[in-house]
Amino acid sequence: MDRRKLLQGTALGAALATPALAQTAPQVRWRMATAWPRSLDTLYGSAEALCRRVGQLSEGRFEIRPFPGGELVPALQTFDAVQNGAVECGHILSTNFIGKSPAFGFDGGLPFGLNSRQQTTWLQEAGGMPLLRAMYAKFGVVNHVVGNVGVQMGGFYRKEIRGLEDLNGLKMRIGGFGGRILAKLGAVPQQLAASDIYAALERGTIDAAEWVGPHDDEKLGFNKVAPYYYTPGWWEGSGSITGIVSAPAWEALSPIFKEIFEVAAAEQNSLMMARYDARNPDALRRMIAQGTQLRSFPRVVMDAAYKASFETFEETAAANEDFRTLYAHWKPFLDSSNNWFRVAEFTMDAFRYANPIPGR
Amino acid sequence: MDRRKLLQGTALGAALATPALAQTAPQVRWRMATAWPRSLDTLYGSAEALCRRVGQLSEGRFEIRPFPGGELVPALQTFDAVQNGAVECGHILSTNFIGKSPAFGFDGGLPFGLNSRQQTTWLQEAGGMPLLRAMYAKFGVVNHVVGNVGVQMGGFYRKEIRGLEDLNGLKMRIGGFGGRILAKLGAVPQQLAASDIYAALERGTIDAAEWVGPHDDEKLGFNKVAPYYYTPGWWEGSGSITGIVSAPAWEALSPIFKEIFEVAAAEQNSLMMARYDARNPDALRRMIAQGTQLRSFPRVVMDAAYKASFETFEETAAANEDFRTLYAHWKPFLDSSNNWFRVAEFTMDAFRYANPIPGR
Numbered sequence: 001m002d003r004r005k006l007l008q009g010t011a012l013g014a015a016l017a018t019p020a021l022a023q024t025a026p027q028v029r030w031r032m033a034t035a036w037p038r039s040l041d042t043l044y045g046s047a048e049a050l051c052r053r054v055g056q057l058s059e060g061r062f063e064i065r066p067f068p069g070g071e072l073v074p075a076l077q078t079f080d081a082v083q084n085g086a087v088e089c090g091h092i093l094s095t096n097f098i099g100k101s102p103a104f105g106f107d108g109g110l111p112f113g114l115n116s117r118q119q120t121t122w123l124q125e126a127g128g129m130p131l132l133r134a135m136y137a138k139f140g141v142v143n144h145v146v147g148n149v150g151v152q153m154g155g156f157y158r159k160e161i162r163g164l165e166d167l168n169g170l171k172m173r174i175g176g177f178g179g180r181i182l183a184k185l186g187a188v189p190q191q192l193a194a195s196d197i198y199a200a201l202e203r204g205t206i207d208a209a210e211w212v213g214p215h216d217d218e219k220l221g222f223n224k225v226a227p228y229y230y231t232p233g234w235w236e237g238s239g240s241i242t243g244i245v246s247a248p249a250w251e252a253l254s255p256i257f258k259e260i261f262e263v264a265a266a267e268q269n270s271l272m273m274a275r276y277d278a279r280n281p282d283a284l285r286r287m288i289a290q291g292t293q294l295r296s297f298p299r300v301v302m303d304a305a306y307k308a309s310f311e312t313f314e315e316t317a318a319a320n321e322d323f324r325t326l327y328a329h330w331k332p333f334l335d336s337s338n339n340w341f342r343v344a345e346f347t348m349d350a351f352r353y354a355n356p357i358p359g360r
Numbered sequence: 361m362d363r364r365k366l367l368q369g370t371a372l373g374a375a376l377a378t379p380a381l382a383q384t385a386p387q388v389r390w391r392m393a394t395a396w397p398r399s400l401d402t403l404y405g406s407a408e409a410l411c412r413r414v415g416q417l418s419e420g421r422f423e424i425r426p427f428p429g430g431e432l433v434p435a436l437q438t439f440d441a442v443q444n445g446a447v448e449c450g451h452i453l454s455t456n457f458i459g460k461s462p463a464f465g466f467d468g469g470l471p472f473g474l475n476s477r478q479q480t481t482w483l484q485e486a487g488g489m490p491l492l493r494a495m496y497a498k499f500g501v502v503n504h505v506v507g508n509v510g511v512q513m514g515g516f517y518r519k520e521i522r523g524l525e526d527l528n529g530l531k532m533r534i535g536g537f538g539g540r541i542l543a544k545l546g547a548v549p550q551q552l553a554a555s556d557i558y559a560a561l562e563r564g565t566i567d568a569a570e571w572v573g574p575h576d577d578e579k580l581g582f583n584k585v586a587p588y589y590y591t592p593g594w595w596e597g598s599g600s601i602t603g604i605v606s607a608p609a610w611e612a613l614s615p616i617f618k619e620i621f622e623v624a625a626a627e628q629n630s631l632m633m634a635r636y637d638a639r640n641p642d643a644l645r646r647m648i649a650q651g652t653q654l655r656s657f658p659r660v661v662m663d664a665a666y667k668a669s670f671e672t673f674e675e676t677a678a679a680n681e682d683f684r685t686l687y688a689h690w691k692p693f694l695d696s697s698n699n700w701f702r703v704a705e706f707t708m709d710a711f712r713y714a715n716p717i718p719g720r
């Protein structure tokens with residue numbers, strides 16, 4: 001206090017009273033196109049939190065403004081907008097863009113693939129990220145892991161799925177490799193942005209739709225127009241969310257701004273998952289209380305999907321070099337990681353989930 | 361290049377050539393006492409990475425220097441050193457300090473408690489952290505989540521555990537609530553710092569020892585002095601690592617330095633887990649190849665431990681107000697979260713782990 005008084009009214013005092021940086025206008029201003037409606041406080045909320053953290057850590061010098069899907073560009077054109085530099089960065093599920101390259105499946109998640117912890121491990125500690133970065137570089141894009149949604153639900157269905165025959169001709173909103181596998185099993189996959197799914201399901205233009213899980217699915221209203229809710233969403237071992245940055249914009253960043261973006265991304269990779277895990281239980285309970293019928297996919301469907309998935313991976317690897325390169329690294333990691341997860345994590349989870357909490 | 365030339369030799373050029381902040385001496389210098397030997401690149405390595413990130417993000421203005429267990433203070437006195445302000449911060453497993461308050465169990469992890477994702481969710485998104493902070497505040501300490509080790513292994517044993525009778529009189533290095541539960545089942549728990557375990561197990565001063573999992577346990581050499589390796593480490597649903605900061609040191613930080621510490625902690629919460637998940641599989645394989653016998657605890661032991669754990673929680677809640685407050689929040693969260701994890705995450709993991717990867 002004495003020191004502050006001493007400095008009052010002097011030029012030095014004025015300079016010290018407020019940190020110089022906080023007064024500076026942003027040195028870097030980016031726009032972030034997301035693929036999510038503003039209503040999804042999980043996905044869009046996490047994009048906002050990432051941008052806020054970048055602003056805080058840079059003391060206002062690096063500003064990123066997020067936009068809901070459709071405001072800057074249509075949700076399904078987010079990748080193109082970043083690739084061609086129309087916006088500096090985007091917040092997407094990469095598997096929506098496997099039409100560009102099947103190798104985008106390794107990022108967002110593959111059927112029966114890595115769960116959320118395994119995905120982070122593969123990318124950050126087991127060599128996956130450099131391979132993925134090399135693939136993204138061909139598109140002029142630098143990729144970051146900015147979130148994970150975990151194992152998803154299998155979606156809402158207007159009719160029950162009792163066997164493989166019920167998949168025949170089923171028109172389902174599903175993107176990524178899941179759509180390709182379901183097509184092998186007779187279904188007709190459709191790609192729709194989040195905001196278009198409800199109306200299509202209500203009108204019967206589609207028979208089924210998957211998005212993420214209870215919290216999001218309830219917000220999008222699927223439970224109001226289809227009665228059966230299936231588990232699990234086998235089409236992604238976990239859904240990993242990707243932050244894409246146009247390569248010239250990334251390279252123009254100072255080292256400290258790159259670090260700020262990276263650490264904010266890592267934080268959201270953990271917090272988005274936590275947000276889903278915190279909100280899904282209540283949403284599922286509410287929907288079931290309102291009449292949603294919870295179902296597991298029949299074993300015959302799971303087995304057929306599993307077989308078709310790895311067949312599809314092998315075929316895709318044979319046809320596409322980027323997929324082949326990544327698959328040759330990913331598959332042994334998956335195998336080795338599963339072997340370890342079986343020993344401690346799964347043994348413990350299986351015991352815990354098999355036993356009720358005493359006194360509850 | 362032209363621009364650089366133009367500015368050379370001018371005062372403006374000199375000012376621009378290096379960012380002003382990088383030239384500044386640290387404004388804040390902290391020491392971090394860890395409870396880990398330097399050889400543990402997982403735990404100690406993560407503490408180092410946290411300190412490095414704080415330095416980077418603050419552009420050298422906030423410097424934290426980590427020390428291995430025993431260099432500043434003995435590992436098991438780390439909490440005291442931070443509490444009394446001898447060092448500004450520490451990197452610990454809080455369950456080693458349940459002698460101070462049983463409520464420290466909620467931080468590091470309780471038997472059959474939250475797995476790593478559930479723990480992050482409870483603390484960051486479900487209201488656990490404010491309750492925990494209020495408890496830590498009574499000790500003059502501000503707590504942060506700085507890592508997780510997942511479900512641990514059940515430790516190395518000189519003799520097989522075939523039933524409850526084999527726990528009778530078993531001298532085992534184990535801290536936290538696991539030790540209390542094992543004592544109920546007849547064992548004799550011992551608390552030892554990491555660096556003292558090997559010698560005790562080799563000499564037969566103890567019959568068994570648990571630390572974390574394959575990567576650490578191999579580094580500490582347990583497999584060389586005991587043949588049986590048990591799973592799972594039921595004494596913590598996951599082991600969460602805590603960064604403790606002396607309250608006066610924390611309060612003296614500027615808002616930006618607080619944010620930098622927080623985001624670096626969040627990053628390590630994710631990356632420490634990934635580091636373990638990346639390194640445990642090979643370590644387990646190596647130890648098994650060298651003769652380690654992998655065993656699961658008998659069902660009768662798991663059941664008795666489960667029952668004794670929740671009995672102990674209820675008794676502790678009745679006797680201790682802080683434990684009671686946290687338990688009243690934690691228990692319904694555990695129950696609700698388990699109900700959700702059973703539906704999607706576990707259904708999927710169970711299917712994946714039950715099926716071999718085709719072509720492997």
